[in-house]
Amino acid sequence: MALLEVENMHSFYGHIHALRGISLTVEEGEVVTLIGSNGAGKTTTLRSIHGILPPREGRVVFRGEEIQGIPAHHMIKRGIAQSPEGRKIFHRMTVTENLEMGAYHRNDRKEIQEDMVRVYDLFPRLKERVKQEAGTMSGGEQQMLAIGRSLMSRPKLLLLDEPSMGLAPVLVERIFQVIEEVNKQGTTILLVEQNANVALEIATRGYVLETGVIVNAAPAEKLRQDPKVREAYLGEI
C-alpha cells in the first residue's frame, strides 16, 4: 500500500476551481516531484493534502487512513510536515526557537535536542546563527531554517515547496544534497519545484501539472527524456 494516495482531488479558492481532479501516489521511501509552470496548482496540491486548503471533493489517504477534512494542525502528529512556499519561518523568533516550534507537539526533550543537533549537522550555517532573529537572515539561510524546522517533527512524509526559490546555484546544489540525504535517512518526500532540472535529478518519479490537472506521470528518468517536458520545463528546444 502506498504511503500517500490522492484520488480525484478538487480544490477551490473561492469560486476559482484550482485543482480539477488530482490523483497521485507516493510510495514509502520515494522522492516524488510535481513540476509545472506558475499557477498550475503545485502549491495548491500540497496545501490541499496538508489540510490547509481542505479539498472540496476526492480522497486523501495517508498510511491507510482518510485524512481529507482533518484540520491542518493534526497532520504533524500523523507524520506530515511541510517546508512551505515563501518559507513562513517565524521572523521574530531566533533560529533555535524556530526549530523548537517544529517539535512543538513533542514532549521528549532529549530526542528534540538530538534532532536539533542533526539539523545543525545538515546545515552548519544555521549553527553559527542559533541566537539570531530568523527574520534578519538571508533568503538562503531562511530556506535552510524552513527545511530544518520541518525535519524537527521526524516526518514520515515531507512536503517541500520550492526549496530552490530565489537561491544562488551553489546553495541550490547544497539544499538538494541535503534533501537526498534526508530521503536516504528514511523520509519520504513530495517535492514541488519550478527548477525541473534539479528536481528530476533526485526524484524517483514525477508528475506534470497543467492548470489543475495532471497531464503526465512517469519515472523521473523518462520525464527527463520526454521531448515535451524538455521543451516546456527543462529549457531546451
Next chain:
Amino acid sequence: MTTTQEAKSRGAALLDGIKASSWSSRLAVAIVAALVVLLLIQAVQDPGQFVSQLLIGITNGAIIALIALGYTLVYGIVELINFAHGDNFMIGSFVGVTVLSGTFLGLGFFAPIDAGSGAGIKIVGVILALIVAMIACGLINVGIERIAYKPLRNSPRLAVLITAIGMSFILQNLGLVWKGPSQISFPGLISDANIFAGITDAVAYRWKDLFVILVTVPLLIGLSYFIRGTRQGKAMRAVAQDKEAAAMMGINVNRTISVAFLLGGILAGASGVMFGLFNGTTVFDLGFRQGLYAFTAAVLGGIGNLTGAVVGGILIGIIGAMNDQYIGVRWTDVVIFTVLILVLVFRPRGLLGDRSAVQGGGGE
C-alpha cells in the same frame, strides 16, 4: 573617533534635524517642553501635592493599562480592534457589584457585603467579586469572538470592524437593561484613609490606591510569565507571527485565538471591579470612555506591544491626573488626545513600536 568628536557630530546631526523639521513639529516640541517646565515648577513649589498626583495617576493608569492589554493582545494576534472590549470592562464592574450585593436574578445568596461588614468578609467579598468578574468577562470575550468575529475572519477588515462596533452597542444596551440608566454605587469596602497619615500629611496615598497596585502587579507578572514561559504562550507568539505556519507546527490556531480573547477578558473583568471599588460607582456607558482611554493607551505604547500597553496606560493616567490638578478637568481629554496625536506624528508605531518581541510580529 574620540568622544568629543562624537558629541560634536551628534550635535551637528541634531542641528540638521532641527533645520529639516517643519514649523508645526517645532511648535509641538516647544509646547510639550513648556508644559514639562511648568510641571517641574509646580513639583518644586509643592512636592507633596505633585507626588500625590503622580501616585493617583499611576493608580488610574493601572486600571487603564489592564484594559489596554486586552486591546493589544487581541490586535497582536488577529489584527482586530475589539471595540466591545471597553463594554466588557463595564460588564465586569456590573458583575462585581452584583456579587457584592449577594443577590442575583432575584435570589439572595448571602447578605450584601458593604462598608459595615467585618474585615474578613470584606476581603473574601473583594476576592470573590474579582474572580467571578474575571471568569465572566473572560468567557464573554471568548463568546463574542466565537459568535461575531470568527465567522468573519476571512472577510474584509471593514466588516469585522463594524461587527465589533455593533458588539459594543449590544453589550452597552445589555448593561442598560440589566442595571438601568443611572449610576450604580459600589459599596465602600476599601478604606479611603491615607496610608501615610501618621507620617506626613503632604503626600496622599490611600489604601484604595495600594489595592489597585496590589491587584495589577501580580496580574501583569502572571501575564508576562504566561506569554514568555508557557507552551500556550509560545503558541500565541507563533500564531501572531504566521497562522498558517503555526497550524503546520501542530498548533490549534482557533483555540489559541480564543485564549488571547480569554486573557483580555480576564484582565478587563479585574479592571472593572477595581474601577468600581476605587471610584465607588459605575454606569452602563462607562465602557465607552474608559475603553477609549485604554485604546488610546494601547496605540500610544504601540498596538500589539504588551509592554507598550502598560506604559501607555500609566502615561495616560499620569497625564490625566497632572492635568486635573494643574490645568483643569475640562482640559484633560484635550490634553490626552493632543499627546496621542503628537506621539503618532513623530512615532507612527507608538512609543515602543507595534508588535514587540513579546507578542511577535511578522508578515511585513
